[in-house]
Amino acid sequence: MKKVMIGNHAVAWGVLRSRVEVISAYPITPQTQVVEALSDMVADGTLDARYIKVESEHSAMAACIGGAIAGVRTFTATSAQGLALMHELLHWAGGGRLPIVMANINRAMAPGWTIWADQNDSLSQRDTGWIQLYCETNQEVFDTTVQSFRLAEMVDLPVMLLLDAFYLSHTSEPVDVTEADVVDGFLPRREAEFRIDLEDPRAFGALVRPDSYMEMRWQQQEAMQRAHGVLREVEDEWERLTGRRYGALEEYRTKDADLLLVTSGTITSTARHVVDTRRDAGEAVGLIKVKMFRPFPTEDLRAALAGVERVAVLDRNFSPGHGGIFAEEIRSALYDVSAEDRPTLYGYVLGLGGRDVTPEVVEDVIDRTRRASEPERQDLWVGVEL
Amino acid sequence: MSDHRKDFYTPRDAGRGIPPIAISHASTLENRTGSWKYIRPRYEDRVAPCNEGCPVGIDIEGYMHLIGQGKLEEAADLLLRENPMPAITGRVCHHPCEDHCNRLSLDEPVAIHAVERRLGDMALAAPPPPRPEVSRPERVAVVGSGPAGLACAYHLSRLGYPVTVFEAASEAGGMLRQGIPEYRLPRAILDRQIERIRAAGVEIRCGARVGRDVPWSELDSYDAIFAAPGAHLGKKPRIGSGEAIPGIRPGLDFLKEVNAGGRPDVGERVVVVGGGNTAVDCARSALRLGAEVTVLYRRTPVEMPAIPQEVKEARGEGVDFVFLAAPVSASAAAGELLGVECQRMELGERDDSGRRRPVPVDEGRFSMLADTVLTAIGEDCDLSFLPEAVQTEWGMIRVGELNESTSAPVFAGGDVVDQPRSVADALGSGKRAAIGIDHFLRRRAGEELEPLVIEELRLGGAGNVSATRYRRDDPVRRESPVNEVVTWAQMNPNHFRRLSRHEDRFLSAVEIRKAFGEVNFGLSAKEALDEAERCLNCGVCNRCELCLIFCPDMAITRREDGDGFEIDLRYCKGCGLCVAECPRGAVVMTREDL
């Protein structure tokens, strides 16, 4: 079933198809169409779920945690300030190994007030134990929503799927909504490995002493590592059912490229267009789209980037006092690559607070990267005029 | 647990078995939190103050406890172990137990006497208990069938001795029959109660006054003798010159005549001299013969030895009391008494007994018309029948702690020994002597017995001895009993409701004047049960379970047999809430043995 829909509705359709049982959410621009659509679906019975209309994102996540420990499939959606408010509970979900799925509409953090896209909100939650999947299109949003539940429930980790404010959330695109029976086969009802069970009463989350805490965290780390392979399996099956797959990493026209762009989110589409233009002009430029930020696809990145001369990382985010966050992570991943194969990496911070990253901006990035003798001492902030 | 879950909880690498999240698989029962404490609670049953206050030595709290459990027969049995005549004491005892009752600190004492009376009447209505087996070869003689003699005989019989009681009068009962008026103690009750004592194996020979009908030498054939002949000689008052004046007679003689069924003519105005129970009994009896009665007492109401309740009843019936006055002379004409001249008194210095001595007030003379004057200023004992070896002092027989006289195997009790002259004290002395005689005879028979520690037999250490303790067959489970009276401060009154006392029902004053029928109807069965429920069970665990309910550590559990509790010291942290919240002071804190 093909429909033209905005990204937020693609999320809602994914939730519907996933037969989520408990939803708890709090409205925030630019997420509102997600919760509005879900409200309609629950109200008219399309979706047989309990929808807890909480008084804050914090409670939304707490309620999802409650639902998840009760053994059911849970979902929430938020953005920026709301995500930040959830912070403590993101740890609770991650460390508690609860397979909650959340859609976060990537929006810049205040102050000053902003509602437009950048990734600092979700990247600030990097270490909370959530798998992070950055989407490029509404179709990917729909597919990733469904896949996220499967992935989460297989590794007992929460999944945050991410879509750029307005560029996806409010932009209409055609989406092939997979039929319910297909999704049902792909994603059966959740059978929790551990949950509240009146027949077998247990305590969850009690005080853990130093002699055992690390063992639990190690298993969390192991699960994160396992998620690489599990995502591949999930995508294999999804591809078999729908013909669509995305990968933790997508390599686009990278063959024999001497310069690779690295992007995430909707900038990827713009970069794709520019790469096509340059390739048509005979320039050996390629593109790496990073979809999965956590667990970080280190091995895939090394394989994709080793031997390339120059790599330009486009970050719609930054870590104050450091640099573009994807750039920093990739630099770190490349440290173990031998010196002769290790590419020179150029970091670009751009598009913060929803500023347009036009094809011209991407062209500029490519040109600067080619011109540069060596990288700047810090990532280059593109288009900043004081 | 399904298989996949089992897999989750068990170690994946067969290592230390640490799961991916903090999910419990054990209980805090692993933590022996009892190691935190330095003090530990202990159940210790103490003694209720009423028990110590009872001259008979009755486990009052014990039978109240059994009543509370609905075990009425067991309650009556416990009572009968200590008191051979509860139907009588329930009516006539001055019940000092009630003066000791802790409820005084809360509202009003439990009407113990009324509960005892109900239990006593219930026991009388039931078939008599089986006659105790005679298991001892020794025989015991008892002189006098008053409360002391009957009690001693009863307890000895229960201890397995054949006992013979020698009674001078034609009917058994002593002062119970001769001294106590029928309106206080109906003869039917007395007769049935004595019948019960006979049924308990006691032989009573009436019309057998020792020293007259039976020579002392005949008693020598018995292995032990208990002398309780009572005090039957009314003291002579000094009114006027001391010559016999018609119309002035000893009150005790008058009482005996009335109690034997006589209805002497006392005229219209009777003056009774004295402040004891005999005086009050005389006054009320004379009232019933149609006279206007005035009691003259030389001290104040506070010093009156008579039972306050009796005084109150007498007043209610119309007896007039004149205090701080004493007769000094009488006037008579033509062989008939006209009246008495009286002297007003005031209280002076304290005498040897600690009471303030009455001294005459100047110009304080007044006269009273009287057709009869009944003197009731005390009674003496006739000890002429005793052999010399039995020493006396102040006209009474000298006895030791178990009422042994100075000459074995003679024991003595009741009004012939130096103790308060009450039915209860008489019963108590009889029991002490019975225990003394049993111990004496067993030792004489060669049994190796430890010396009796009488304090351990005395309830609370200062009360009377307990036959149950002597026989060590208490039917109530005691938790580490401590022979100390529990104090009000040791109890927690917060758990008690105030409940007003049920007062006995009385015949109306109009009807009283007409007859000698019982005036006090006591309480109904329901009211008596309600009174029993007012009992606080001071010092004794009654399984109320507050300790268990308030224990923050679930360290207190019911014993398997359901009777009492155990403290699991592995978990008790020594907080002391069980001690603080025990309503009756039956849990105490002790130092932890380190």
Add this chain to the structure above:
Amino acid sequence: MSQTIIRDRIPREELLASGHLACPGCAAPIAMRLVLKALGPQTVVVLPACCWSIIAGPWPQSSLRVPLFHTAFETGGAAASGIKAGLEARGDTKTTVIAWAGDGGTFDIGLQALSGAAERNEDIIYFCYDNEAYMNTGIQRSSATPWGAWTTTTPAEEPESQPKKDIVSIMAAHRIPYIATASVAYPVDLVEKVMKARFIRGTRFFHILAPCPPGWKTGNDETIDLARQAVLTRVFPLMEVEDGARWRFTAEHPGDPVEPYIRRQARFKHLTDDQVAHIQREVDARWQVLETRVEHGT
């Protein structure tokens, strides 16, 4: 019996195990024990951070014989809502889900989530056991700390300057179907209220005073007596509020003077007689308000 024998009115089932880690004489386990007796085994406990996070025992232990979910400090109302929704989603409508929070988790940091749950009339029972300060962290003041009290953050030179927050009125303003105050010193009242609440649908709120020996600076064996005295002095009246409108007292409140209650707690030892008199006036004024509500049903 002039002592009301209550043993047959307290269910015998024990759902709390010995060996828990409460301080000696702590009221919190007594309250939990009584509540679980009233609710029975088909109960889930949601436990935001509080003393009970420790009392319940460290991993791998649990002192409860019912499922227990430890949750973040401020999330009692929300996490319980989620668990209830999750159980219902799978067809379990019978299990009672309770949040069990201290005064900090209720009056302060958890108030928002509690208010949210109450406003949504979530089908949960929220219990606040109130020991009148942050005791688990070492006796810091909370908005439940009474006026004049010493805590480690309100030293005797500058003791608590604000009156205790009126949580019951706050909850009554949510017009939830049932609110009760309860005391460990009145176990039957507590148990019967919980049994009653168990069969009411919607949000039910309990405020249980839980004296804390180390925090109140009182003897370990005084817990029950303090809780009782709090009722008798009207410092902590026992009552029920139905639908936020019908107020009712459930015990006798003779109005004993507060001074002995205050003076026996060393956390108040710095108070002058005038200050104790001030507390008395506050208690009297509050009582008048409550009496009016009871009389007029609002």
